[in-house]
Amino acid sequence: MSVRNIHPVSLSIIHDEHEHLSAVIQGMLYFVRLIENGGNAPDLKVFRAMLYYIAEYPERVHHPKEDQYLFAKIKERTHQLDSELDALIDQHSRGEILVHRLQDALLNYEFGGAPAFPHFRDLVEQYAHFYYAHMRTEEDRIMPVAKQILNDADWKEIDAAFMENRKIMNDAGERYKYDQLFSLIVNIAPAPIGVGDPV
Numbered sequence: 001m002s003v004r005n006i007h008p009v010s011l012s013i014i015h016d017e018h019e020h021l022s023a024v025i026q027g028m029l030y031f032v033r034l035i036e037n038g039g040n041a042p043d044l045k046v047f048r049a050m051l052y053y054i055a056e057y058p059e060r061v062h063h064p065k066e067d068q069y070l071f072a073k074i075k076e077r078t079h080q081l082d083s084e085l086d087a088l089i090d091q092h093s094r095g096e097i098l099v100h101r102l103q104d105a106l107l108n109y110e111f112g113g114a115p116a117f118p119h120f121r122d123l124v125e126q127y128a129h130f131y132y133a134h135m136r137t138e139e140d141r142i143m144p145v146a147k148q149i150l151n152d153a154d155w156k157e158i159d160a161a162f163m164e165n166r167k168i169m170n171d172a173g174e175r176y177k178y179d180q181l182f183s184l185i186v187n188i189a190p191a192p193i194g195v196g197d198p199v
Contacts, residue, residue, distance in 0.1 A: 008147075024050050028127075088138065
């Protein structure tokens with residue numbers, strides 16, 4: 001089996017999406033810690049935009065590509081990662097539930113005020129811990145093994161699927177929508193997370 005020596009474009013896409021998701025989650029962590037330490041709360045529009053991004057982007061764009069293309073191809077080639085891949089696929093579903101809980105907690109904080117903040121803060125911390133561990137498993141455990149066991153034909157098929165997905169997103173305006181949403185978050189979030197006015 002001929003293993004590909006160059007870095008597959010599909011892995012670059014996943015890594016870039018992880019960086020965007022990490023930036024948004026890090027922004028949420030920064031703001032809840034700022035509020036906890038007595039700082040001024042940002043406009044709740046910032047939180048809503050961040051939650052909308054992590055609710056929409058992973059479920060509609062990021063996770064389906066991983067499950068259907070990369071993970072499926074790995075399972076065709078080896079069973080050594082089956083339990084870890086099954087756990088990651090399960091986490092994709094659990095992540096969606098956690099985001100819905102975050103959205104409910106944000107509403108409670110918005111209308112219930114300070115007494116509802118600790119629950120929202122705790123859920124943000126839990127989600128960040130959960131998702132960072134999830135991404136680390138993919139990047140530190142799954143991707144290195146994938147690069148070892150998948151051959152050039154495998155990567156060609158996976159890369160083509162990822163690029164076709166990106167083309168479909170472009171044609172439907174979906175990628176533009178998510179890029180615009182990410183830009184909105186950066187522009188309305190105050191420094192040091194974004195470039196908006198300081199809180």
